[in-house]
Amino acid sequence: MAKTRATPKNIKDIEEKLRAERDDLLRQVAELEGGDAATSDLDEAGEPETVTTERERDLSLLDNARGLLDLVETALAKIDAGTYGVCASCGKSIEAARLKALPHATLCIACKRKEERH
Numbered sequence: 546m547a548k549t550r551a552t553p554k555n556i557k558d559i560e561e562k563l564r565a566e567r568d569d570l571l572r573q574v575a576e577l578e579g580g581d582a583a584t585s586d587l588d589e590a591g592e593p594e595t596v597t598t599e600r601e602r603d604l605s606l607l608d609n610a611r612g613l614l615d616l617v618e619t620a621l622a623k624i625d626a627g628t629y630g631v632c633a634s635c636g637k638s639i640e641a642a643r644l645k646a647l648p649h650a651t652l653c654i655a656c657k658r659k660e661e662r663h
């Protein structure tokens with residue numbers, strides 16, 4: 546009778562949130578990639594340091610967005626597979642409050658803390 550599935554009750558809301566986040570990130574990535582191409586057309590001899598700093602900032606933003614996009618895609622795939630909300634490290638359910646605040650979380654709070662200590 547009792548369902549042992551970890552899938553949260555508000556999974557629909559979470560899925561919607563994740564899809565919206567994915568759209569947002571895809572837009573960000575496209576923008577940053579576009580901006581990157583435009584930057585390379587600029588005169589590099591003028592202020593090489595400024596260009597480098599800007600490029601580095603864009604690249605780190607792009608890196609960030611891609612990393613997040615990866616997590617969001619993983620979360621969506623897990624919803625499809627019915628394994629959403631399970632900690633990737635210890636296999637326990639991730640706290641509902643944590644998922645609400647961070648729908649793409651793949652680790653429970655305890656495992657996340659452990660990871661951050663490294």
Ligand SMILES: [Zn+2]
Binds near residue numbers: 635652653657
């Ligand atoms: Zn865990």
